[in-house]
């Protein structure tokens with residue numbers, strides 16, 4: 001079955017994955033707070049991405065740039081002039097909507113709309129104690145800007161050869177007119193982005209490599225591959241500087257919507273920043289070749305949309321031993337808890353002691369281990385299933401005799417007896 005948004009949102013709140021931002025004050029539209037299990041899930045996703053796209057490759061460098069940048073960055077990139085969505089206001093109830101998300105009439109009251117105007121989505125702030133136009137800056141609306149302005153620093157310090165990429169994971173902020181669909185469209189979110197610099201004639205091959213790499217990533221993180229679709233963005237719909245763009249869409253419970261983007265951005269960004277900053281943003285094309293401004297392939301991944309797609313792909317309901325249950329079929333790499341350790345009985349000190357020693361030994365090797373001694377074993381299994389823990393390990397009286405424990409597998413409910421020395425390799429990721 002495919003989960004509804006209600007299924008996902010209620011499980012996330014109930015089990016400490018996600019809460020409404022500023023909840024005790026009635027919330028703040030477009031903001032969400034990750035709880036203990038949510039932050040573990042999100043960190044695991046970001047770590048997996050970093051390992052796959054940065055650390056396991058020889059042609060990638062990571063950075064972590066400032067969120068607040070010199071406003072000239074966003075003038076050069078075109079965001080000050082053009083990073084806007086069309087806004088309409090209902091003449092009757094005064095509610096505002098994104099013009100491309102509504103029809104002719106106000107969906108709230110049926111009133112008619114005024115003129116469409118462009119609304120810039122960058123959050124403004126003031127730098128320093130003076131609140132005037134000279135102090136205006138912005139919270140970055142995407143992480144890519146921090147990569148382009150560090151291009152020269154990377155070339156000068158790391159001496160890379162073309163092709164090479166620079167990757168960054170971090171927060172981005174957009175004053176979305178209508179934040180909606182849980183963490184799909186929020187005003188503060190995270191991105192994982194790569195700017196991959198190539199010789200102009202290489203772009204087609206590298207674009208194809210990243211198209212395939214995105215599908216590898218989808219599989220690795222545990223997003224249902226049959227729910228991911230490529231949308232070739234047509235000439236009229238692409239940004240003017242992009243020669244090719246593919247949107248990777250996912251069948252979310254509320255419809256097929258953009259999950260990731262892959263764009264060939266030519267030399268638009270480096271040329272714009274070179275012109276505006278007066279710095280030469282070029283590098284040697286190859287051994288003994290003259291300097292060129294590289295062209296760019298940009299794969300862009302939303303962290304929060306990944307979290308939502310992983311949750312939607314993992315949500316299951318079934319019946320086990322005559323009882324209905326809900327579980328998250330996370331893969332081992334992203335599961336916030338890799339295994340839970342229980343003593344069979346809570347009131348037997350020898351079992352509790354033995355289980356606790358096992359718990360500490362495992363936790364030293366694999367930190368995301370949980371202890372649980374509340375309620376009966378059946379209830380503990382259900383709780384762990386619901387947060388997607390792949391294995392439950394029970395210490396019983398036999399463990400005291402023969403150093404074995406029961407391992408129960410989440411998806412099948414199968415139980416087997418294993419030597420406790422084997423446990424790290426069973427649960428290890």
Ligand code: ATP
Nearest residue numbers: 184185186189191258259260261300301302304305
């Ligand atoms: P949309 O058309 O859905 O507004 P976009 O085309 O503006 O998205 P990009 O500018 O390409 O998005 O941003 C790159 C990625 O960042 C998106 O593919 C998405 O995963 C993520 N992203 C963009 N806006 C948001 C948002 N408001 N909330 C959460 N994630 C977002």
